[in-house]
Amino acid sequence: AQKVTQAQTEISVVEKEDVTLDCVYETRDTTYYLFWYKQPPSGELVFLIRRNSFDEQNEISGRYSWNFQKSTSSFNFTITASQVVDSAVYFCALSEFNGSNDYKLSFGAGTTVTVRA
Amino acid sequence: DTGVSQDPRHKITKRGQNVTFRCDPISEHNRLYWYRQTLGQGPEFLTYFQNEAQLEKSRLLSDRFSAERPKGSFSTLEIQHTEQGDSAMYLCASSPTGTYGLDTQYFGPGTRLTVL
Numbered sequence: 001a002q003k004v005t006q007a008q009t010e011i012s013v014v015e016k017e018d019v020t021l022d023c024v025y026e027t028r029d030t031t032y033y034l035f036w037y038k039q040p041p042s043g044e045l046v047f048l049i050r051r052n053s054f055d056e057q058n059e060i061s062g063r064y065s066w067n068f069q070k071s072t073s074s075f076n077f078t079i080t081a082s083q084v085v086d087s088a089v090y091f092c093a094l095s096e097f098n099g100s101n102d103y104k105l106s107f108g109a110g111t112t113v114t115v116r117a
Numbered sequence: 118d119t120g121v122s123q124d125p126r127h128k129i130t131k132r133g134q135n136v137t138f139r140c141d142p143i144s145e146h147n148r149l150y151w152y153r154q155t156l157g158q159g160p161e162f163l164t165y166f167q168n169e170a171q172l173e174k175s176r177l178l179s180d181r182f183s184a185e186r187p188k189g190s191f192s193t194l195e196i197q198h199t200e201q202g203d204s205a206m207y208l209c210a211s212s213p214t215g216t217y218g219l220d221t222q223y224f225g226p227g228t229r230l231t232v233l
Binding site: 004035037042045046047091093103104106107108109110 | 158160162165223224225
């Protein structure tokens with residue numbers, strides 16, 4: 001069963017527009033971590049943010065912000081004032097901690113973001 | 118602090134040949150992971166090491182695949198008798214051991230394998 005669903009396959013925006021990426025996850029654990037990674041055309045996955053299941057406080061880090069809602073199992077990610085360099089594939093990932101399963105990430109299929117100048 | 122490195126970055130081989138990839142984790146990271154990523158998909162977990170011990174292998178890792186981390190530092194992933202279905206990006210990641218047994222995984226640039 002798919003644990004992480006990213007319903008948006010592609011998003012195209014004009015520079016300076018905001019971009020919100022949706023992520024819905026599925027887990028039975030009470031302790032888990034959620035991540036967003038960015039994969040530019042070069043191929044390397046770049047860590048962006050991490051959130052644990054006990055902290056639903058939403059934060060802003062530079063142009064990135066996230067909205068974590070346990071009630072709807074969603075972990076959405078927003079890029080404010082997008083730039084061409086933000087063009088990449090963005091992956092949401094889940095790591096569950098049940099004492100024996102805390103070591104691997106379950107990734108969504110990714111959302112391709114294209115920012116046009 | 119250098120990041121995770123992988124070698125080679127690209128590998129083209131003929132079906133039936135053996136290939137070996139290398140991953141050098143961030144120094145002092147005792148956890149090392151291998152993932153496989155096919156076109157248009159997210160990475161899928163293959164296997165995981167804590168120091169030199171291989172603690173888990175995914176069902177995706179057939180008998181033709183073997184991974185080692187002999188001294189708890191670098192790791193190798195070998196695929197024997199390659200098949201066209203093995204064509205993918207092979208990603209390596211490393212992490213320290215966090216408070217709850219989890220910490221952020223940092224990924225290398227990957228090795229793209231093409232099997233002709």
